[in-house]
Amino acid sequence: MPLDGVLHKAALKGDLGVIEEYLSQYPNDVNAKGAQQRTPLHRAVGGGSDKKSIVLLLLDYKADPNAPDINGLTPLHWAATLGNTDFGTILLDHGANPNVQTKNGDTALHFCAEKGNSTFIQLLLNHNADPTLRNNDTTNKRGHTPYDVARKFHNKECxxxxxxxxxxRLRFLICY
Incomplete structure (x- = not known):
């Protein structure tokens, strides 16, 4: 399994200078897979909201906003999990697909519904996220939609x- 390279480590640490220098010499490495099959964009998005300039630089070098990691999570899934709507907006504006499903069938909407992030849900819906996609949770033999997940976690606004x-609406009140 590959390890994180210089670009991954710099993206996680927030070292813009190293990233600029590296990409000026090796622009094709922008989508290099590291540990857990994550790209430098995964590392930057997962590294915190102070990495905005790095996320934008990586995307300028054509980082793939739909690249899946070992579990099928894209940078948009990471932004949704962390509730970072700024990164969500940037990724969606650069072609991130809001309907990509992880290996478990979850979309970014599923993550937001679980976390109770209604602002991010609205962002995703405004970018044509499909609220009818079901995950692979077989407790009900057919998977759960983001709506089901929101109900399960008592996130009423979501x-x-x-x-x-x-x-x-009665079903919501009775089931949970």
């Missing part, structure tokens, strides 16, 4: 945003 026409 459930309201994700509610599809014809979904019974």
């Amino acid at each position: 459930a309201r945003l994700l509610k599809l026409p014809g979904t019974s």
Whole structure:
């Protein structure tokens, strides 16, 4: 399994100078896979909100915003998990697909529904995220939609945003 290289480590640490110098010499390494099959963009997004200039630089060098890691998580999944709407906006504006599913079938909407991040949910819905996609959780034999996840974690505002026409409000009150 590959280890993180110089570019991954610099992205995680926030060392813009090292990244600029490295990419000026090796621009094709922008999507290099490191530990857990993560790219430098995964590392920058997962490293915290102070990495905005690094995220933008990597994307300027054509970093793939849809690159999956070993578990199928893209940088957008990481931004959703961390609740970083700034990174979410940047990634979506650079072509991130809001409907990519992880190996477990989760989309960025599933992560936001679990965390209770209604602002990020609205961002994803505004970028055509599909709230009907089901994950691979087989406790109900058919998987869960983001709406189901929001209900499970009692995130009512998220459930309201994700509610599809014809979904019974009474069911929400009875089930959870």
